[in-house]
Amino acid sequence: MYDICIIGGGASGIACAITAARKGLSCIILEKEDKLGKKIYATGNGRCNITNHSFDEDYSTYYNSEYDDYAAFLSKLFETQNPDKEIIDFLYSIGIVTYDINNYVYPHSLQSSSVMWALNDELTELGVKTLLKACALEICTNDGIYIIKTQNEQIEALNVVLACGGASYANLGGSDKGYKLAESLKLQLTDIRPSLCGLVTEEDTNSISGVRVKSKATLFSENGNPICKEEGELQFTDYGISGIMTFNLSGKAGRMISNSEKPYVMIDFLPDISDKAIYSAFEKGKKRKAKAVLNNFINDKLAGFVIDNTNLNAEIYSNNYTEDNISALIYALHIFKLEIKELRDFDNAQVTSGGIALDIINPSDMSIKDMPGLYAVGELTDIDGICGGYNLTYAIISGIRAGKGIYDKIKSD
């Protein structure tokens, strides 16, 4: 019999196992894939953006949840105001030195595989038992002992940690299996949906697919309230918009779409360019086509797209443009509206929103209320972060808290 059976060998499950095993508890990890941490290898484009120095006290800036008071939940979970420091210390404890790029923290090697190598070696050193290709299919209890069944094994443990991750990226282990296990235990779940993904727009963006533009974007609710702002590189695709700034809008956009609202995004393609500079370009470029004049500022395909959408003719010479035409164009360049139809699907979304409801979780140790010995950590729970290392931070710290919490409980029994 084990002290802990951890279901899922991703960031949260591994952090939990290392924390508990360092304190002398016997742990087993069940992982349905053929190796641990498949998602970790893929993070940060293979470089593993593991945390971020930009954290401040208002955690609602970095995370989303259905739970009203999730910022307070995270304050209790993180304990200190420096979750990034805790992650760096944890990495250092397994020998990994970090490297910062504009507040984004990576392993110094800039290789996710270096983190997984160190984690795997630490698990081995600590004697954590790992079963690969072992999918937990059923959890039942008998006399205060948990029995976890896989296709071939039956594991007995005093505590169970659900660390099954979300439904995103099936090829990296994402699935609904964790939610199914939670359902079988009658745990409260919030609706799940893709997050950190592209947004499918009502407007046909096929003609500008592949165009990237530095811009500012604001997400609005159906009734015109600004919800959140992002700045960075917007990427147009054949379905709509993508890129990190779009991903960061997707969490809140998805929540509105689930509530049958129709959000929209307003884009400023030229946040750093004054109206005067655009008027002056038209003045100087009277003998050039309107599209060519705009190409002084933005990608030519995008210039044509904006002009078409302003119901003007991109192919005629600028001296045919009235002052009102130029004003309309300037307006469109600063306030370009794209209506959001839907989110991309789970296989194109880096994380999953929703999951095990925070109402039933104690943030100090991630234990499930009124279910002694049961814990839930990481992406399986109803917290999702924006891009920048916030999801791994949450997964690892929630795993650490569960590992320590179980030790404290066993010690006090």
Ligand SMILES: Cc1cc2nc3c(=O)[nH]c(=O)nc-3n(C[C@H](O)[C@H](O)[C@H](O)COP(=O)(O)OP(=O)(O)OC[C@H]3O[C@@H](n4cnc5c(N)ncnc54)[C@H](O)[C@@H]3O)c2cc1C
């Ligand atoms: C392409 C991509 C890039 C990303 N980049 C970043 C980044 O740079 N920074 C960042 O912070 N976050 C990033 N993320 C998000 C981050 O990877 C996840 O939020 C994080 O890995 C979640 O950790 P977890 O332990 O909760 O879940 P996971 O890492 O998904 O681990 C859960 C594990 O449980 C296993 N499992 C599920 N059900 C069962 C079962 N019934 N029995 C046995 N095993 C089971 C799964 O196979 C999986 O291995 C990225 C995600 C993707 C897909």
